[in-house]
Amino acid sequence: MLSEYLPVLIQMITATGLAASMLILSVVLGKSGNQSDIKNSPYECGMLPIGEGQPRFSVKFYMVAMLFVLFDIEVVFMYPWAVVFRDMIVTHTIMFWSMLSFAGILLVAYLYALKKGALNWKE
Amino acid sequence: MEPFIIASIIKIFVMTLLVVLPLVALSSLAERKVSAFIQDRVGPNRVGIPATIFGAKKDIPFLGLIQPLADGLKFILKEDLTPGHVRKFFFILAPVLTMVPAMLTVAVVPFGSTINILGEEVKMVIADLNVGPLYTFAITSLGVYGIVLAGYASNSKYPFLGAVRSSSQMISYEISMGLSVVPVLMVYGELNLSRIALEQDTNGWALLPFSGHGWGTLQQWVLLVPMFISFIIFTVAIFAETNRMPFDLPECETELVGGYHTEYSSMKFAMFFMGEYAAMIIGSGLIITLFLGGWSIPFIPTAEFAKDHWWVGLLQFGCFLTKVIAFIFVFMWVRWTLPRFRFDQLMKLGWVFFFELALVNVFLTALILMWVK
Numbered sequence: 001m002l003s004e005y006l007p008v009l010i011q012m013i014t015a016t017g018l019a020a021s022m023l024i025l026s027v028v029l030g031k032s033g034n035q036s037d038i039k040n041s042p043y044e045c046g047m048l049p050i051g052e053g054q055p056r057f058s059v060k061f062y063m064v065a066m067l068f069v070l071f072d073i074e075v076v077f078m079y080p081w082a083v084v085f086r087d088m089i090v091t092h093t094i095m096f097w098s099m100l101s102f103a104g105i106l107l108v109a110y111l112y113a114l115k116k117g118a119l120n121w122k123e
Numbered sequence: 124m125e126p127f128i129i130a131s132i133i134k135i136f137v138m139t140l141l142v143v144l145p146l147v148a149l150s151s152l153a154e155r156k157v158s159a160f161i162q163d164r165v166g167p168n169r170v171g172i173p174a175t176i177f178g179a180k181k182d183i184p185f186l187g188l189i190q191p192l193a194d195g196l197k198f199i200l201k202e203d204l205t206p207g208h209v210r211k212f213f214f215i216l217a218p219v220l221t222m223v224p225a226m227l228t229v230a231v232v233p234f235g236s237t238i239n240i241l242g243e244e245v246k247m248v249i250a251d252l253n254v255g256p257l258y259t260f261a262i263t264s265l266g267v268y269g270i271v272l273a274g275y276a277s278n279s280k281y282p283f284l285g286a287v288r289s290s291s292q293m294i295s296y297e298i299s300m301g302l303s304v305v306p307v308l309m310v311y312g313e314l315n316l317s318r319i320a321l322e323q324d325t326n327g328w329a330l331l332p333f334s335g336h337g338w339g340t341l342q343q344w345v346l347l348v349p350m351f352i353s354f355i356i357f358t359v360a361i362f363a364e365t366n367r368m369p370f371d372l373p374e375c376e377t378e379l380v381g382g383y384h385t386e387y388s389s390m391k392f393a394m395f396f397m398g399e400y401a402a403m404i405i406g407s408g409l410i411i412t413l414f415l416g417g418w419s420i421p422f423i424p425t426a427e428f429a430k431d432h433w434w435v436g437l438l439q440f441g442c443f444l445t446k447v448i449a450f451i452f453v454f455m456w457v458r459w460t461l462p463r464f465r466f467d468q469l470m471k472l473g474w475v476f477f478f479e480l481a482l483v484n485v486f487l488t489a490l491i492l493m494w495v496k
Binding site for chain 1: 127128131132134135136139198199200201202203204206207208215218219222223226227229230249250251252253256257258275277278279280281283284287290291294295297298301302305306308309310312313314380385386389390391393394466467470471474475478482485486489490492493
């Protein structure tokens with residue numbers, strides 16, 4: 001059972017090794033020039049950087065992240081249901097209604113978020 | 124060693140080093156060629172076989188096909204600058220975290236049916252997992268970390284804004300992507316990508332019901348509607364996940380310079396680039412596997428025949444590659460045709476339009492499966 005995942009492990013080692021070897025190669029073979037304060041400063045279109053490196057940003061980004069967690073879990077819940085749907089629906093019609101009510105509950109949350117303007121990026 | 128391990132090492136070697144990496148290199152050239160063609164230019168056509176080194180009078184241009192090699196060499200030889208203001212560990216980790224997940228997803232994409240080599244049954248997929256789509260979503264989500272870390276570690280304004288935008292874009296489209304796969308899972312009743320491809324080989328592709336044995340059932344024809352909607356949503360979501368053109372806000376040059384990789388140079392920048400292209404290639408592979416039959420040769424179901432004839436496996440592999448390359452061309456075509464979205468349009472499209480459409484689509488599929496026998 002777990003042996004199915006062995007190739008994934010090998011693939012992971014291969015990919016990481018590839019990435020690491022590329023990084024090392026460029027460190028070894030790449031030329032390095034002189035360091036200076038200007039060269040080391042953050043890129044701001046050639047001007048001297050103003051303020052801190054990480055400006056404050058809109059709270060909406062947090063909102064999207066939170067909503068993502070909520071709805072992504074809903075999607076994951078749908079997967080096992082979807083896989084057995086075709087075989088089970090013949091005898092158990094309730095499968096359809098149970099998922100419809102489950103999605104309905106989340107739809108209420110979704111409509112609430114829409115109404116509150118959590119997904120409105122216009123302003 | 125067990126034959127299973129040897130076979131998987133060979134498969135990984137072939138898929139990673141002989142398929143994905145050369146395709147990444149070639150599509151970086153193809154991108155410029157396609158853009159040149161669309162904009163009525165010539166495109167790169169000089170870098171060929173450097174015959175002058177070996178004493179010949181002229182270089183052989185060779186359609187500029189050696190360009191990716193020259194680019195790679197240049198990337199490696201350039202100064203590997205790590206600016207003083209960055210968070211060093213994360214700065215180095217970020218490009219690795221973009222590239223590795225992109226290369227990991229390739230493990231579950233089947234590129235052929237089961238064949239017999241030296242009496243051993245070999246499945247033409249690196250890892251035949253029973254949780255294919257779940258694995259893909261888990262791994263592609265990791266790609267977000269690379270971009271967020273790049274923005275965070277750079278400690279500079281443009282990368283930071285690019286990373287914040289990118290993360291919210293990618294997670295927004297992940298929901299519609301996840302939902303758009305649900306109808307496919309319902310129709311095939313399967314979470315194993317190789318078995319989904321096999322099913323499509325015998326009974327017709329999701330989008331082409333008459334490509335298998337016979338003309339397809341009535342149910343398959345009616346299911347074309349939700350399948351097509353799913354296909355559109357999934358394809359658009361892959362565009363958004365790979366930050367390709369209509370959705371390339373994370374790195375839109377006019378507003379954010381280079382987006383999350385503004386502070387990167389040399390090979391580290393190249394790794395972001397390669398990660399993006401690898402994600403594009405594997406995304407095409409996923410679209411094909413879910414909706415267009417994967418490795419299956421249209422109108423000729425070959426899965427049974429391939430068991431005793433190993434060369435059929437090569438044909439299937441070729442068919443898979445052809446479809447992937449066709450899709451890569453579509454990716455480029457779209458990039459050089461459509462303008463970029465505004466951020467509020469992008470979020471509205473993802474959260475309002477696609478989310479609702481995908482949710483309705485799930486229940487539409489359920490109704491069809493219940494009523495149309």
